[in-house]
Amino acid sequence: MRAPLAEGSAVVRFHHVFKVYRIVDTGVVALAGVDFEIAEGEFLSLVGPSGSGKSTVLNLVGGLDRASAGEVEVEGRDLGRLDEAELTAHRRDRIGFVWQGTARNLVPYLSLRENVGLPLIATGRGGSLRRRRVGELLEVVGLADRAGHTPGQLSGGEQQRAAVAVALANLPAILLADEPTAELDSESAERVLSAFRDVNREFGVTVAMVTHDLLAARRADRTIRIRDGRIAPDTHSLEPLSAEGSVELPGPAVDALAGSELEVEVSDGEVRIRRRSEPARRLPSVARSAEPSPEPPDAPDAPEPPDAPSGPDPYSEFRRPD
Ligand SMILES: Nc1ncnc2c1ncn2[C@@H]1O[C@H](COP(=O)(O)OP(=O)(O)OP(=O)(O)O)[C@@H](O)[C@H]1O
């Protein structure tokens, strides 16, 4: 049995988490000591450059992969201590996934009704409960009138919203979404983000969303940045840049740089400001750690998780709050 979480406690807790992928005789350090928490009911976005470790974080939370070292705690359980069957049950019962692109989310030859019902069949839910829950979920994502259509008959944005309904079918505690709006136009992206916001507010589902889109990230309660396998220090929001190129820096940046001659570096959608005389030293709020990387622990590749076995149904009913 899972012990109930104490009020206000984190639903996800990373403690010095390392992930090293072994390729032949070299190791790729995907996560180099990550510490962070996600509060219950929070809508969190994870941003960072390509290859920084964002998907790795989601895979660890979802139990698709195991940490090489450190603790990944979800709902009070250290996933590193679960055996394969328990980890599979965690994935199946507690986690919903929405992947980038639609191909991985939906079965192309099944209708939306059947797609959303599939996870319920897999866990042995009966006909009338299944029908009711499928109908409610399609309504939540605004696709009730498309229940009989196959994914190929829907737009990309509609397919992603259907994927949200599939991910929610088993009432997960945590919804993990990896670049859910990457292939969508802004209007479709907006509707997908609204679907996340709705399930987060209406059902209290904790949402962790990886995105490259800073506008999408802003829809979340909080954004954390990952850089080179580490959580980057908190960033400060700024007012929009004026047409003349002036912007007011936040207090800590002014304190750090006041009176200095500055230079800026522009790369890959990022602007770094630093003292001109000390190009090697960087602002803490935007810098990579100057310390050498901690030696990642030795670890074998995580084994492939087996297919889902069945288990007891922790829910008997799908209810909307009144
Ligand atoms: N299965 C794997 N085998 C070897 N290396 C991997 C594997 N998966 C990820 N990596 C490496 O781990 C690092 C982090 O990868 P990850 O997929 O988490 O990045 P990401 O931030 O999601 O990037 P993107 O924005 O491009 O999706 C990268 O250097 C990547 O090459």
Ligand SMILES: [Mg+2]
């Ligand atoms: Mg990724």
